[in-house]
Amino acid sequence: MEKGTAIENVGLELRRGVIVLAALSQLRQDGYGYSVLKSLSEKGLEVDQGTLYPLLRRLESQGWLRSDWRVESDRPRRYYALSPEGEKALQQLIQEWKNMVVTINKILEE
Amino acid sequence: MDVKEMIESYVYEIGQELPRKQRSDIENEIRSSIEDLLENRSQQEGRPVDEEMVVEALKEFGSPEKIARSYQEARYLIGPQLFPLFWLVIRIVFAVLGVLALVRLGFMFSQPGVALNNLPPMLLETLGEIFTGLIAAAGNIVLVFAILERVLPKEAEKDEPFDPRKLKAKPDRERVSRLETILEIVILAFALLLFNFYPQVLSIGFVRHGQWTQIPLFSLTFFGYLPFINLLWGLGIVKNALLLRQGVQRPLTRWFAVALSLGGIALVSVMLAGESIIDRAGLLASGWAQAENLAMIFQSIATGVLVLILVLEVVDTAKELYQLLRKKSPDPVMQA
Numbered sequence: 001m002e003k004g005t006a007i008e009n010v011g012l013e014l015r016r017g018v019i020v021l022a023a024l025s026q027l028r029q030d031g032y033g034y035s036v037l038k039s040l041s042e043k044g045l046e047v048d049q050g051t052l053y054p055l056l057r058r059l060e061s062q063g064w065l066r067s068d069w070r071v072e073s074d075r076p077r078r079y080y081a082l083s084p085e086g087e088k089a090l091q092q093l094i095q096e097w098k099n100m101v102v103t104i105n106k107i108l109e110e
Numbered sequence: 111m112d113v114k115e116m117i118e119s120y121v122y123e124i125g126q127e128l129p130r131k132q133r134s135d136i137e138n139e140i141r142s143s144i145e146d147l148l149e150n151r152s153q154q155e156g157r158p159v160d161e162e163m164v165v166e167a168l169k170e171f172g173s174p175e176k177i178a179r180s181y182q183e184a185r186y187l188i189g190p191q192l193f194p195l196f197w198l199v200i201r202i203v204f205a206v207l208g209v210l211a212l213v214r215l216g217f218m219f220s221q222p223g224v225a226l227n228n229l230p231p232m233l234l235e236t237l238g239e240i241f242t243g244l245i246a247a248a249g250n251i252v253l254v255f256a257i258l259e260r261v262l263p264k265e266a267e268k269d270e271p272f273d274p275r276k277l278k279a280k281p282d283r284e285r286v287s288r289l290e291t292i293l294e295i296v297i298l299a300f301a302l303l304l305f306n307f308y309p310q311v312l313s314i315g316f317v318r319h320g321q322w323t324q325i326p327l328f329s330l331t332f333f334g335y336l337p338f339i340n341l342l343w344g345l346g347i348v349k350n351a352l353l354l355r356q357g358v359q360r361p362l363t364r365w366f367a368v369a370l371s372l373g374g375i376a377l378v379s380v381m382l383a384g385e386s387i388i389d390r391a392g393l394l395a396s397g398w399a400q401a402e403n404l405a406m407i408f409q410s411i412a413t414g415v416l417v418l419i420l421v422l423e424v425v426d427t428a429k430e431l432y433q434l435l436r437k438k439s440p441d442p443v444m445q446a
Contacts, residue, residue, distance in 0.1 A: 033139065034146035050172050050180040053143060057136075057181070069138075077146070078139050 019047055021097055023055060024082065024090045027065060032077040056080055064089050113164045117144055120168050127178030136181055144171065188255045191264070196255045203247050209418070211240040216410075216417030283433065284358045295350045298343045305336060318398065325389070325396050327408065332387035335377065342373050364430050371427040378420045388412050 022045055026036045033053050040047055059065045064086030069076050082090060111119070121144075125137045147167050148159045155163075171177060188196050218236060304311060313324040349366050356363065381387060386409060393405045 032146070033143045034150070038150070048172075049143065049147075049170065050177050053139060054180045057139075075142065075145060076138065077142050 018097075019045075019051065019055065020059070021090075021093045022047075023052065024059070024064065024086060024093065027080050027082050027086075028090075030079045030081045032079050036080070059086070113159060113161055116161070116164050116168070117141065120144075120171075120174060123174035124178045127175060128181060132181070140171075140177065144168070186259065188252070189259050192255055192259055192262075196251065199251055199255075200248065203251065204244065207240075207244055207247060211243075212421050213414050213418060214240075216414035282358075284360075286353045286357060286359060288354065288357075291350045291353050295347055295354075298347050298350070302340060302343050302347075306340065309333070314393070314404070318396075323396070325392050327389060329385070329387055329389040329392075331385045332381075335381060335387070338373075338377050342370060342377065345370055345373075359433070361434060364434050368427055368430045368434070371423045371430070374423045375420060375427070378416050378423065382413065382416050382420070386412075387416075 022040055023036055026039050031039070033049075033056060036056070037047060037049065037052050040052075056065060056067075060067050060080065063083060065080045066083045067078050067080045069078055071077075118141075121137050121141050124140060125133045128136055144167060147170070148163060151163055151167065152159050157163075215233075215236060218232060309326070309328070310324070312328055313326045315322060315324045345366075349363060349370060352363055352366070353359070388405065388408045390405045390409065393401045393408075398404070
């Protein structure tokens, strides 16, 4: 495996877990796929369409999100929002993230 | 193709790769997302949606196959849960079929009346049949496991408390099994006694004219080989006695085993190439109606057994040489 590809793969692994947390955090209020993508991009986290949309469906199937189709200006859109279970999961993940940042920073500063 | 057709074709191609149950829902969601993206681009660039913009947007989304894959979980014909069992079954079945194939080849070569120039096509035909048999067996096993993969409920991740003290000891390749070694000594001693002191037992008995008649099974040629057989068996007993005393395999005992196996290979090869070890003439002279057929059957069995011994000796030699020549990795715990 080439060195560059290996680093890219590790980078992708690091981002994969973070994307769940980031996407959940943007759905405290209702939002559709593209709005979440745009909102994350504006905050500096670029996520591939092919990653985000299937992820939203998976989070819905595990009960963390709920969704419904709405028609706005003749255009149907699927809106997602956190379910009560998703709210709890988000709080735990935020705590987990904060602990991890502290720990990893401590390790890296050694 | 106008822009709407291009989007529809793209969405359709993704849908073709998706399970029917989710297809329509995912197609609608992707279509909606593309339209959102195009609407946003059109506002940003201050121009209506055109072909160039759609091509760019679809390129950003990625190929239909890639998008369809991202919506699906990894699918297995035989999943990680069943794969170790599948692999074990494949190895056992192939080993059994391999031994049967060798026995079959042995019988084939030992058939009387087989001309030398007929052997290559016969061999090719038999090898072809064996290969077809192996493929068919593998196919059936894969089929059964693929069905099990779909039928059996998925085992939930085991979350039992783990106790390292209950781990099984790592098998030590150098440690000798006392039971197997003693058993081998007993078998060799028994064979030595039988062939040297009670050869009359190695005969065929039947009732003829109201009297019990016995005809020796092995020919004089076989008994000509007996001193060499005795030597190999005797040394085999010595080797096993050494192993029992040591408790572990050492390079010297392994080289000893290699030498014995090579001796065995040489002797069996000479026996296969030489005159028959079955007393065919004695059987025919008995005047028994079935003697001709019986002689042929015994000849085939003897050749089959010799071929089998030859193969086992070659495998044994290869195993011992591998153990002798493989590089041993240092033990990190012992080094620390």
